[in-house]
Amino acid sequence: MNAAGIRASRPSAALIGNVALLAALCVVAGVFFGLHDGDWFEVAPLRGRWLAASAVSLAYFGFAGWIFWRTRPKADEASAETASEASLLLAYASQTGFAQDLAERSATSLRAAGVHVRLRDLGKLDAATLASADRALFVVSTTGEGDAPDPALAFVRDVLGRPLALETLRYGLLALGDREYEHFCGFGHALDEWLRHGGAKPLFDLIEVDNGDEGALRHWQHHLSLLAGQPDLPDWTAPSYQAWRLAERRELNPGSAGAAAYHVAFAPPAGEKPDWRAGDIAEIGPRNSPAAVRALLDALSLDPEADIELGGKRERLRDIAARSHLPAPEDAAGMDAQALAARLQPLPHREYSIASLPDDGALHVLLRRMLRPDGSPGIGSGWLCDYAALGGEIALRIRSNPNFHPPHPDRPLILIGNGTGIAGLRAHLKARVAAGARRNWLLFGERNADRDFFYADEIRRWRETGFIERLDLAFSRDGGDVRYVQDALSAAVDDLRAWIAQGASVYVCGSLHGMAPGVDAVLRQALGEEAVDALRIEGRYRRDVY
Known part of the structure; x- marks a missing residue:
């Protein structure tokens, strides 16, 4: 549906209608008042009736005033x-x-x-x-x-x-x-x-x-x-997490010129078989480091094991502090355990593209270990890469992301990504392999092939067995001309046009800045603005970028 297809009418219809109704009521009242001549028939209204009528009138105008105030321009x-x-x-x-x-x-x-x-x-x-x-x-x-x-x-x-x-x-x-x-x-x-x-x-x-x-x-x-530019903004509503378990943590790019990237696997709650699709998102409830929690409670002379009632249930103070923004000790000086717990605000969730399928037996993510200006790790990556113990509990929720779910297996698929964006593309490739869909073209870019080619063994195996029909790689730090994934796509525009003509979908996963607009520019230059917009409207051009 385009903009011209949306019905338009007078913007003040509601106001005009209300004014017209009030005017009509005033006219009716005037007519009846004109019919009144002399004393009241039989008996004048009692004083209580006058008061009641006045109260109803005041209530009406008060309600009307509240509606006006609620909808007023700020x-x-x-x-x-x-x-x-x-x-x-x-x-x-x-x-x-x-x-x-x-x-x-x-x-x-x-x-x-x-x-x-x-x-x-x-x-x-x-x-x-x-x-x-x-x-x-x-x-x-x-x-x-x-x-x-x-x-x-x-x-x-x-x-x-x-x-x-x-x-x-x-x-x-x-x-x-x-x-x-x-x-x-x-x-x-x-x-x-x-x-x-x-x-x-x-x-x-x-x-x-x-x-x-x-x-x-x-x-x-x-x-x-x-x-x-504030990753710690609080959630409006906290996710309803489940208790998963940290099953695996492995750095994939030691010695990389970029930030460390970790493959992390989570085992589902005992006795449960969660379901998700390629393209879905894992929401993680991060925790502060145990050392930071201990330092704050020691500074406040509070017992970490103190039993606290919060939100209708009882928890230990250190568990509440672990999942909350920690104040400076001087800002919480003099508070007892219950007062501190009541003041703490929960840490916001972190979200990651899921890199696996339920048949893998675990939920996989690939994430960068992000560092703050002072060198300390970020809330989410610090928790998953540094502080969480193997076998320990992880607060996790799966969020459906239908805008990035797979196309029909019969449709050719072009997958484009860089860096940790390969996580979402990996799940799609797994889904295509499981469905027997072989018309897959992967374009992936990173810094160095020997350190930053994430999941290289799997990708090469899928290429060798025919599940990746075409593979284009762009490693920007391997010498020669600097080349990014959008450059690899630009060098293959004839094949791109052919795949699109054959009904291919284009899925992009990775950096919102740099890669995603670069790929979009190549698509529009190769196919034309109208063709790319048509792909997007048809659901054949989808992105999961961040």
Whole structure:
């Protein structure tokens, strides 16, 4: 569905209707008052009746005032502030208030991280404001069969219905919908298509939310944290984790010029057989290092084994502290164990592409050991690469990611990735092998072939046995001209066109910056803008980039 296919009507229909109704009631009241002549018939209303009528009237006008206040433009919406390079435009289109609530939560999280956010109702957003923005986020719902929410119809009529040059805009989009409807997230997709045609570049791929799915909302929050440069932004709702077990941890690239990369395997809870598909995501609940927890509790002279009641259950203080942001000792001085536990805020989740299938007997991920400026490891990678004990418990939840699920086995598949992005592609290759699908083309790039060719033995075996029909590798630090995976794709555009003509899908996994836009540029140059947009709309061009 394109933007022109969305119904547009007068933006103030609800206001006009309410005003007309009140006017009609006033006319009726005036008519009846004109009919009144002289004293009240029989007897004047009792004083109590007058008071009751007054109370009802006050209640009505109070309720009407509350509705107006709830839907009023926020202070920063109503201001005439112009866009600046340091600000981020955040616009919402809401039918029931849910999209507005999510937009306000998003603004609060970003502001807490120091980002200047201008919150706007999409229906009050004009073309000039949008065109002057450098960065924008959109949170939009869909009503009926792919229609825009009523408050956004002015934007549909006045802005979305015509072309707009947006080459300098980078944007992200959260689309709310219900999969029971044929045009799931229809307005979100129409807005996304219009933005792309205007030259806007996505900060990350559109995120669909089916009936308020908390996993998809956490994925949105994950991108908010990356956008703000604050990976520790708290989750709005903590995932419902299961207790998995750390079964294996192995560094795959010792001596690499880049950060260490670890293959990590998790065994499922005893007696359970979790199910997932290629493309799905593992959400991990990280923990602080035992040394950091011990140092804080020692500084506060608190017993790590103290029995604490929190959230209706009892836990040890050290377990609560392990999964929470740790304050500086001076900020918690004088608190007892219960007060400290009540103050602690949980660490945000981390998410990783799953590199295995259920038949492997374990869930595999591939991750970089990330370091902070002070040299200490990041929250998620520090936990999984350094602190978690082999055989120890790992809080893990599987999140379905239907936007990156495999195509039909009969369809040829082009897989493109770099670095740890090979994890998601590995799961897809495993699924293709299991299905007997042999028309697979893998393009992979990293630094050095002798240290950074992750899962090389498997990939070579699949190539030798015919499950990878074509393999193109690009190692940028192996001497000669610097060559990246997008360069390998550019050198094979004739074959690319042939595969696409034969119905191939293109799946990209890896770096959001550098690789993903580079690959997208090659695709558009080789196939044309309209052809690439058609692939995306048909679901034949999918990405899992971060």
